[in-house]
Amino acid sequence: MLLDAASLYFRSFHGVPDSFTAPDGTVVNAVRGFLDSVAYLVTLRGPQRVVACWDNDWRPAFRVAAIPSYKAHRVANPRTNTEEVPDLLVPQVPLIVEALELLGICRVGADGYEADDVIGTLTARQVAAGRGEVDVVTGDRDLFQLADDAARVRVLYVGRGVRKLEMVDEAWLSAKYGVTSGPMYAEMATLRGDPSDGLPGVAGIGEKTASGLLKRFGSLSALRAAAADPASDLSPGQRKKLVEASDYLEAAPAVVTVAPDAPIPDLDDELPSTPPDHQALVAFAEKWGVESSVSRVVQAMTKATA
CATH class of the missing domain: 1.10.150.20 (5' to 3' exonuclease, C-terminal subdomain)
Structure with missing residues (x-):
């Protein structure tokens, strides 16, 4: 299972009320929503391997060089090429990173590439190795191009919410858009x-x-x-x-077109049955008031790897 992490946490931020706060008052709606999404997806699909794919570069130079207008309207600071991100979301992203690390869920990005390219590269490697099915989880239609029945690659589209996800395969593409392949x-x-x-x-x-x-x-x-x-x-x-x-x-x-060859090292992406440091995870969950969400992810991991 390849998670388009930014797509999930942006949607969580906008979909979960900002009344969810940590004991110190920090808004944690995106953290909670992201973790609940992961728990639901892992429970639903039971993957043995999971990667949270990261945007090391949300607006890569090679794409801007080709088409300068690419995402230009979302640039918050032209000098640093930083993306517009809601103020309440900014401090939550490092918490999501920490949660993934404490859960033992693999997270990876590639400098100069978007999460889409990480997903495209890992999908290409999986297909080439014949290692089994791939579930790509995203709210971004761009990744529909990876749907491939013969290679057993599906896109789990969460544009209407994780619990209303749509399974995108070639038949779905044909019915929805009149195209016959990714x-x-x-x-x-x-x-x-x-x-x-x-x-x-x-x-x-x-x-x-x-x-x-x-x-x-x-x-x-x-x-x-x-x-x-x-x-x-x-x-x-x-x-x-x-x-x-x-x-x-x-x-x-x-x-x-997503890149199939981003520079990504070999990964240890096996989904652990239990977190590597249970006490540290409990302390994190208590500090940020996300005990129930963390517990749901741990239960989903245990069930998927049983």
């Missing part, structure tokens, strides 16, 4: 664009048109070749839109 979803997303990530897409080509064109021509490269060929049966309007977006379409795939 890579085709990425190409559709390239054409459609994503304002939340600062990706403009191709003007005048929305989701349905994009998926229809990709099904008709088979791939983005074939579609672009048709746009460049006056003899193709593309409509003049669609040809014009695609040709005018040539620079964007040249750069965007490197931004939209």
Whole structure:
């Protein structure tokens, strides 16, 4: 199970009331929500290995170089390239890091890469090694591109909440978006664009048109070749839109596609049956008022590894 950690803790922060506080008054709604999410997911799926995948770089230089508008609207400080994060969430992120360490749950990031790339890389390694199924947990549609029935990779989409998660496989992608594979979803997303990530897409080509064109021509490269060929049966309007977006379409795939080769060391990602230092975990839970959430995670770990 690969957790898109930031996606989970941001959603926890916004989804759990900030009336949940530690004994010293510190708001711990994101910590509580994150831990409860992990407990629920581990109980539901029973993974033997779990990795919390981290954003060491939320806006990597290689993506900004390709498309300067990438996440530009979410930059809090242009000088340091830091992300806008709610003030009450900032002090909770180190607590989530500490909780994962005390629970013995593997956490990893890669300098110069996003959590999406960590997930993409670990998924690629798992598939290459034939080590079994992969559950990718995220509230980010970008990772739908990893869904692969043959490789037994599913995306557990928590956009509507962890308890309302949707199991994204190729049939789900076909029913929802009219695309037949994870890579085709990425190409559709390239054409459609994503304002939340600062990706403009191709003007005048929305989701349905994009998926229809990709099904008709088979791939983005074939579609672009048709746009460049006056003899193709593309409509003049669609040809014009695609040709005018040539620079964007040249750069965007490197931004939209998750990296399969981020520099990640070999990991000890086995889910422990019990925390490595029970007393330290109890002290942490009491200090921050998250005893029940920590207890639920420990129970889920024990059950999954039994």
